[in-house]
Amino acid sequence: MLPLQLVLRPERNDCAWPSPPRIHARKSRSILTRRVSNRAPLVCSVQQSYLSPPTPKTFRRRSRHLAISQSSWATRDGLNAFIHYWSTVVKTVVSTTTAIAQSLYETASTTLQNWWNGKQEGDVISLEAVERESSTQDLNDILEENNRLKRMIKFAVSSHAIMNEATSILEDGADLCVKRAGDVVDIKVHEVQERDALTLQLEELQEQLEDKDQEIERLRDGYVWATENLNTKEDEICELHERLEHYETLLKSAKVV
Numbered sequence: 001m002l003p004l005q006l007v008l009r010p011e012r013n014d015c016a017w018p019s020p021p022r023i024h025a026r027k028s029r030s031i032l033t034r035r036v037s038n039r040a041p042l043v044c045s046v047q048q049s050y051l052s053p054p055t056p057k058t059f060r061r062r063s064r065h066l067a068i069s070q071s072s073w074a075t076r077d078g079l080n081a082f083i084h085y086w087s088t089v090v091k092t093v094v095s096t097t098t099a100i101a102q103s104l105y106e107t108a109s110t111t112l113q114n115w116w117n118g119k120q121e122g123d124v125i126s127l128e129a130v131e132r133e134s135s136t137q138d139l140n141d142i143l144e145e146n147n148r149l150k151r152m153i154k155f156a157v158s159s160h161a162i163m164n165e166a167t168s169i170l171e172d173g174a175d176l177c178v179k180r181a182g183d184v185v186d187i188k189v190h191e192v193q194e195r196d197a198l199t200l201q202l203e204e205l206q207e208q209l210e211d212k213d214q215e216i217e218r219l220r221d222g223y224v225w226a227t228e229n230l231n232t233k234e235d236e237i238c239e240l241h242e243r244l245e246h247y248e249t250l251l252k253s254a255k256v257v
Helices: 076-129 135-256
Strands: 023-029 065-071
Touching: 076 135
Parallel strands: none
Antiparallel strands: 023 065
């Protein structure tokens, strides 16, 4: 029998390997509109923390941003590509191992059959050419050859059984890996769905917060307008008090005269 030397070189599938995760940042800027009163317009300025404190007629407004980052690694396509890659590798190893076992078995069978046919032809030629010495010696040779063939067949069968066992083990491992990968995919998909649901809820809450901010701004505009109106009324009252004092002074002077 000729020695067999097999080298396994699994194909490299660069396209099946998922790209490294890239984080995309998306910012949704909350735009706040303000309503200006028709009676008393109010100008509000956005101030930073290091500037002077706001006056009673101005206020500080905080802009709220929503940042949402999503990894392409956690998507279904990336995980499916990862599972497809490793499934292809495992299937290649299993098929290669099966082919090796089958080739070994066929080679051993072919070699034994060729040897047996050649041995029979050689025995026929030797029987025709040379007279056999004794029947006992021929019987011993036949038994020895039979034992040797039995050992070779036993070795071939054992090798075939070992290769079948290894193939079954590899198949079980491949099934287990695929099952685990499927569980991981389901978990990741569930997490992505929960993240999307939370994102929608957060966007709704942000919209409600913007509505509340607009309402607060309207109330502040009304408060500023009421404060200005109150200051005007106080000025008018002070002016009326001054006029009253002036009239009282004139009245006293007229009484004295």
